[in-house]
């Protein structure tokens with residue numbers, strides 16, 4: 027089911043796009059115009075983009091692809107790119123005043139792979155500042171609205187990338203996921219979002235938030251689109267030392283609506299107990315029924331260590347963030363505030379005080395605190411230990427099961443302003459998504475149905491490099507769901 | 510008093526033998542480049558860029574560790590060391606650390622030095638691999654009186670070895686000899702060309718008469734190290750004598766003024782917020798690699814000193830001084846092979862040459878260019894043939910090094926223009942005085958000169974050049990004739 031902003035034409039999948047272009051060479055240009063019509067009508071309200079490229083530039087790019095026969099696997103798809111992923115010549119703000127006018131001189135590896143595979147960057151999408159947030163309300167520019175209900179948030183931090191796709195203002199998009207930032211907005215906007223195994227997609231060019239947790243991933247209106255984009259962006263990159271040296275599979279072949287094996291999946295009780303909205307649980311249970319009909323065995327297990335995952339996640343993410351964001355001092359690039367004092371530290375202080383938003387400053391301060399002399403062992407080292415234990419627990423778990431299932435978010439999309447006032451409430455939206463980043467596992471959020479006219483996302487996660495099976499199970503849910 | 514001095518050093522050496530910087534592909538030779546032209550997104554710390562280790566740096570560091578008898582870690586771990594400073598692009602330095610289960614590439618080891626015949630062993634505490642920072646330039650040469658500062662990042666990211674000693678040095682002179690020896694070891698290993706500006710820098714910790722230790726930063730050469738420490742010993746002894754208190758502090762060596770001054774900014778030790786760099790996974794250092802490097806180690810200064818003492822018969826002390834400077838030692842061996850007389854050559858190089866190189870404020874390579882093997886051998890030949898005295902030989906060396914003048918040119922100006930008669934002229938005059946009759950004969954009949962030449966040749970035991978002797982006698986006779 028698609029939101030009212032979409033038309034049958036504008037919601038076309040990559041595969042259909044490729045097929046139609048083969049029949050009619052002008053189809054692609056008509057498609058671009060249709061997408062820009064949606065943008066013209068809805069973007070002023072939704073505000074999915076921070077920087078949108080003019081249609082003329084996009085058409086030039088497509089003409090070039092057609093002329094050189096380089097439509098490739100993406101077939102001229104319009105790709106919205108989260109604004110923390112570097113794009114050569116297109117400003118990359120990270121949703122921050124600090125980088126309001128920063129134009130990178132290079133493309134992120136994921137972006138150059140998109141370009142080389144027949145994708146065209148249509149624009150840069152709104153996000154919580156430096157990816158810190160779960161609602162896109164922390165953008166320094168404006169919040170993005172949920173296309174299903176303009177009074178609600180689209181989730182975050184990749185809210186703009188989710189809405190651009192959900193409202194058919196793009197074909198597919200790239201998001202980034204540090205603790206749920208792809209999956210949560212995918213769930214809240216009724217689309218598919220995949221967070222790859224840590225190291226499967228190069229981080230080169232992704233402005234770092236929590237380096238050991240960050241992954242770029244695809245977002246799309248269907249499982250198949252997500253698989254096609256994953257094919258393009260995954261694979262070893264010598265420019266990222268944490269990039270895995272693996273031969274990349276063709277993920278498209280997993281997107282079939284029959285099970286590729288007799289799956290055994292597990293539900294961790296901690297992920298479906300405390301604070302879960304009943305309406306969400308109802309959809310989750312009906313999803314389990316859908317899977318049971320496809321011969322998927324579902325079992326329940328406990329993993330008490332999960333109680334520690336939120337504090338562990340926030341210690342590690344904030345520690346790394348305080349380090350990663352140290353470079354923003356206004357000296358070499360970005361916004362500089364001239365200070366009264368004579369010392370360079372005065373200029374740094376003023377720049378960082380005015381350039382960063384409140385949530386970013388909160389996380390930098392907390393991160394600085396947990397890395398301080400005398401506190402390091404009690405916070406950071408302890409968190410690193412819990413993280414290792416969590417990794418071991420998941421390794422054990424996935425010796426028995428192919429995948430695990432949970433609601434992506436414990437709640438329906440919050441109303442604007444509802445979550446952002448209380449950091450603890452805001453952080454707990456990520457309760458089911460952060461353990462996956464801590465363990466470096468792949469996960470996908472796929473729409474499971476609707477409650478009160480709002481989409482509910484189902485999270486499927488599995489052992490490292492199990493993206494293929496996750497896509498297959500997601501496809502079973504996609505084709506089996508009623509709504 | 511000197512026995513109360515304890516000195517430890519932190520030496521930073523650029524691995525100048527690498528082709529590229531430590532974490533990017535920018536060139537290692539930056540000194541000739543216009544400011545900020547030897548840079549890329551990585552060494553500029555642009556958002557989204559990631560470091561990729563130059564693996565050759567490991568080999569170089571392992572070679573140094575082997576040469577210093579240090580124990581080598583089985584893995585290479587990088588940490589981030591945080592401090593805000595304009596020359597540091599990311600506001601953290603990628604370095605190494607020895608706490609919290611982390612380890613530098615090597616620990617322990619020692620260097621033996623011979624200071625004016627006294628043997629000492631200086632223990633090494635640890636060896637780090639880390640990245641260099643950029644450079645700050647002031648329009649008015651110093652921070653005082655400059656309205657602004659400029660930063661050049663050409664040097665940022667150059668691979669550095671940080672070599673830290675225990676406080677085993679007792680005198681400024683020992684510190685200098687240690688630093689020269691260390692530099693020589695690095696040159697023999699072909700790891701670094703320490704003669705390049707800024708390629709070897711030292712920070713010194715000095716404690717006088719049991720008082721708190723003071724750190725002196727920004728020392729650029731062994732000679733300056735000795736000067737800075739002499740200054741500091743005197744300064745601190747003065748304070749102690751007058752009943753003052755020495756505070757634990759950081760001071761900077763101001764080369765131009767020959768003094769140390771207290772740092773204006775308090776350096777907060779322990780606030781560097783070290784933590785493992787999540788962008789750089791540990792790199793294993795295999796035993797096979799270490800063994801292979803050990804097998805291919807070149808002759809090192811200590812071995813070379815033993816060989817030289819034996820092969821050239823120059824004595825242990827002379828040999829130990831020669832090997833403090835690889836290029837000087839090479840020059841010694843080359844010249845000794847070309848013109849023989851290694852004892853004279855070693856004495857010239859150590860007692861005269863080094864002194865004038867210091868005085869001229871040039872490095873040894875430039876000194877060698879001025880007193881090349883050609884020139885040196887010519888001087889040795891003049892001396893051996895009795896053409897010049899040892900005193901004049903020394904004078905020639907002084908002029909050659911200070912003024913870069915060819916000895917032949919000096920001679921053609923006339924041997925006495927230097928304010929001293931040559932040995933040969935002295936002998937000629939002696940012979941003329943002893944043979945008044947032959948002189949009278951020769952004035953009348955030029956053929957009779959041969960007798961006088963024969964007498965001079967007899968006195969020089971045949972070492973003199975007869976043609977030259979002939980010339981001098983004729984010149985003298987014409988002087989007599991005109992009287």
Ligand SMILES: [Zn+2]
Nearest residue numbers: 533535549552
């Ligand atoms: Zn570079």
